Amino acid sequence: MKFLRSPSPYLLLSLTSLFWAANWVVGRAMRNEMPPVAMGFWRWTIALLILLPFAAPELRRKRDVVRANWLTLTLLGVRGAIAFNTLIYVGLQYTAATNGVLFNSISPVLIILLSWVISRERISKLQACGVVLSLCGVLVIVARGDGATLAAFHFNRGDLWLITAMVLWAFYTIVLRRRPPELSATGFLTAMLLLSLPFLLPFYLWEFSQRGGFALTPATVAALAYYGTIPSIVAYLFWNRGVAQVGPNKAGLFVHLMPLFGAILSVIFLGERLYAYHYAGAALIFTGIWMTTRRGRNP
Numbered sequence: 687m688k689f690l691r692s693p694s695p696y697l698l699l700s701l702t703s704l705f706w707a708a709n710w711v712v713g714r715a716m717r718n719e720m721p722p723v724a725m726g727f728w729r730w731t732i733a734l735l736i737l738l739p740f741a742a743p744e745l746r747r748k749r750d751v752v753r754a755n756w757l758t759l760t761l762l763g764v765r766g767a768i769a770f771n772t773l774i775y776v777g778l779q780y781t782a783a784t785n786g787v788l789f790n791s792i793s794p795v796l797i798i799l800l801s802w803v804i805s806r807e808r809i810s811k812l813q814a815c816g817v818v819l820s821l822c823g824v825l826v827i828v829a830r831g832d833g834a835t836l837a838a839f840h841f842n843r844g845d846l847w848l849i850t851a852m853v854l855w856a857f858y859t860i861v862l863r864r865r866p867p868e869l870s871a872t873g874f875l876t877a878m879l880l881l882s883l884p885f886l887l888p889f890y891l892w893e894f895s896q897r898g899g900f901a902l903t904p905a906t907v908a909a910l911a912y913y914g915t916i917p918s919i920v921a922y923l924f925w926n927r928g929v930a931q932v933g934p935n936k937a938g939l940f941v942h943l944m945p946l947f948g949a950i951l952s953v954i955f956l957g958e959r960l961y962a963y964h965y966a967g968a969a970l971i972f973t974g975i976w977m978t979t980r981r982g983r984n985p
Contacts, residue, residue, distance in 0.1 A: 719901075727889075733879065762862065768882045769851070793855050794942060
């Protein structure tokens, strides 16, 4: 019961990476079934429809808070939800899975750099070593234990979309500390979506005019059901709470768990095997996270 009342922020951040890793797997699997902007638009529309009945009474009571913070809420929603996820779906139309995972793993570094630039937030030497070690673990998994794989790495037309998405996510994580404290987690997420989702509508209508819609098959319905619930609601609530408790620098490092979870999900759902490089990369990732999150003297 104590866990339910006060779960560990590190557990919440780990689960968030698991849910988002599954989102990447589903996004890659459905890239030929659903247009990318449609994925983003219907994902957040479904999430908003689920959240609104629960959050509407609070938003009515605290409409002055929402009105006073509308710009912050809109910017957070556009950067951290609407644009970020839609750009990922666009990038996955063109880029290889290896490129996508690697670009996703630079976001913790971007968070730390932007935290220093924007907030002058410092990081200890031990934490810096943890970031590097964890990133090395990601590279081991991405390269499959073979340096030639990284040597052969090349950019393609989807990489720019993914890099832009990672920059937006870094900004979202840093600015998240400025969220209005008067709003609950559900109220904050709902207000964010209400104010930012309209910005995606023109792009969805343009895509629909160019590419048309998509068929409602069991696969697309299942994908939308997942998109609109676990990665859009549960994961964002977990992430927002985790960042509030441990700060953006420590929270950002947990993104490095996504390649590991992606490999595990591939074993479960795609019948792939785990190899020695998976275990080596996992050991480096967890060691780096431990070094970065352990309690110690402030720098």
